[in-house]
Amino acid sequence: MSLAPRAVLVHRTSEYEELLTRHGTYGQAEFFLSSRGRGIREVAERHHRVRRALADVAAAVPSQWRQARVERADLHRFLFAAEDVVVVVGQDGLVANAAKYLSGQPVIGIDTEPGRNPGVLVRHQPSVAAALLPAAASRGCAVEELTMVEAVTDDTQRLLALNEIYLGAPGHQTARYRIAAEAPDAAEAQASSGVLIGTGTGATGWLRSLWRQRESAPVLPSRADPRLVWFVREAWPSPVTGTSLVEGELSRSQRLRITVESDRLVAFGDGMEGDALDLTWGQSVSVGVADTALRLVV
CATH class of the missing domain: 3.40.50 (Rossmann fold)
Incomplete structure (x- = not known):
């Protein structure tokens, strides 16, 4: 029974x-x-x-x-x-x-x-x-299935979020990492205030504030759109870091890959810093559309 x-x-x-x-x-x-x-x-x-x-x-x-x-x-x-x-x-x-x-x-x-x-x-x-x-x-x-974003580490830790996932340094200080939107051999070393990857639900909040600052930003997705957009916050160039990969979008089959080059970075979802993934030097994270969706009763 x-x-x-x-x-x-x-x-x-x-x-x-x-x-x-x-x-x-x-x-x-x-x-x-x-x-x-x-x-x-x-x-x-x-x-x-x-x-x-x-x-x-x-x-x-x-x-x-x-x-x-x-x-x-x-x-x-x-x-x-x-x-x-x-x-x-x-x-x-x-x-x-x-x-x-x-x-x-x-x-x-x-x-x-x-x-x-x-x-x-x-x-x-x-x-x-x-x-x-x-x-x-x-x-x-009757439900509306809202797209979610997930981050998966190379040691199989998984983080889900409905609005966005932030990856950066604790305290929002300088984060150092390598980022690749497509092929791993096209990765770029960066120093920035972190990376934000979000959904259509998150497009009305933090994600939108970054989108409004970009002239060439991709179109923001709708809540049920199986697509994500991502932005690098305040990347700056140096002899060893670049700024060419600072925004983009991810379809269901695409992933954003980030390899940590700081002693410690964190990834947390929807502003819940107390429930974060701790990331150490050399660890990699893959971020993309989650298989799980929020089933909101309409």
Whole structure:
């Protein structure tokens, strides 16, 4: 007999909760904010809206289903199962944070603050959760498959991201490496502030800010486009480093290959620096379109 579906509710600690943890009491948190020209009432109201949305979604889970909750900081140690329906309750960025730990499970994005969030990935209100959950568990569920990017090291470590992968030095200092967009023998030694490789979903954020600075940049992909674009940040020439390979695009069959020539570089996805790959001298990384896509319930 197959297991009943499990609804996994993904959320994150609110600013209000972080303030209480840091300062101990409501009054001390209020004093801290007022000393910086802010009030605690708006922060508390936002916290209560999110908590109400989380409670409404939890109440909408079918009674025969199992249920679990995971906070953003614990995603890297939470074990998702094949029968899970993942419900992200929060901001668009929280969907990206969860995506890297999934392997094809359907994802429902619940917008807790309509009008404040762009709503690109959290497209639904808490009131429709009761209808969406059974639909998401069915075979005919309508989903949008969003392209993801992966980095694979020569010792088989793998990193997934929905928006972008950054490869560079910790602290964003000078990174030294060799980069090849096609044949390995066409690699160029570079010194730069790092390399950013992103998807169509990431094309509305960090990736777009780099794209706008380039006159000859490739066309940015759409969210479901199985294509990536990449940019080198602030490469500079020297007798031993070049600047000819600073941007490009990758189809599903193409890979960007980077060989580390620094004592230590890191690769992390979607801004989660705490969950990064550590890369040492001589280690190589291959970056391209991931076989896994985010299945976002529409």
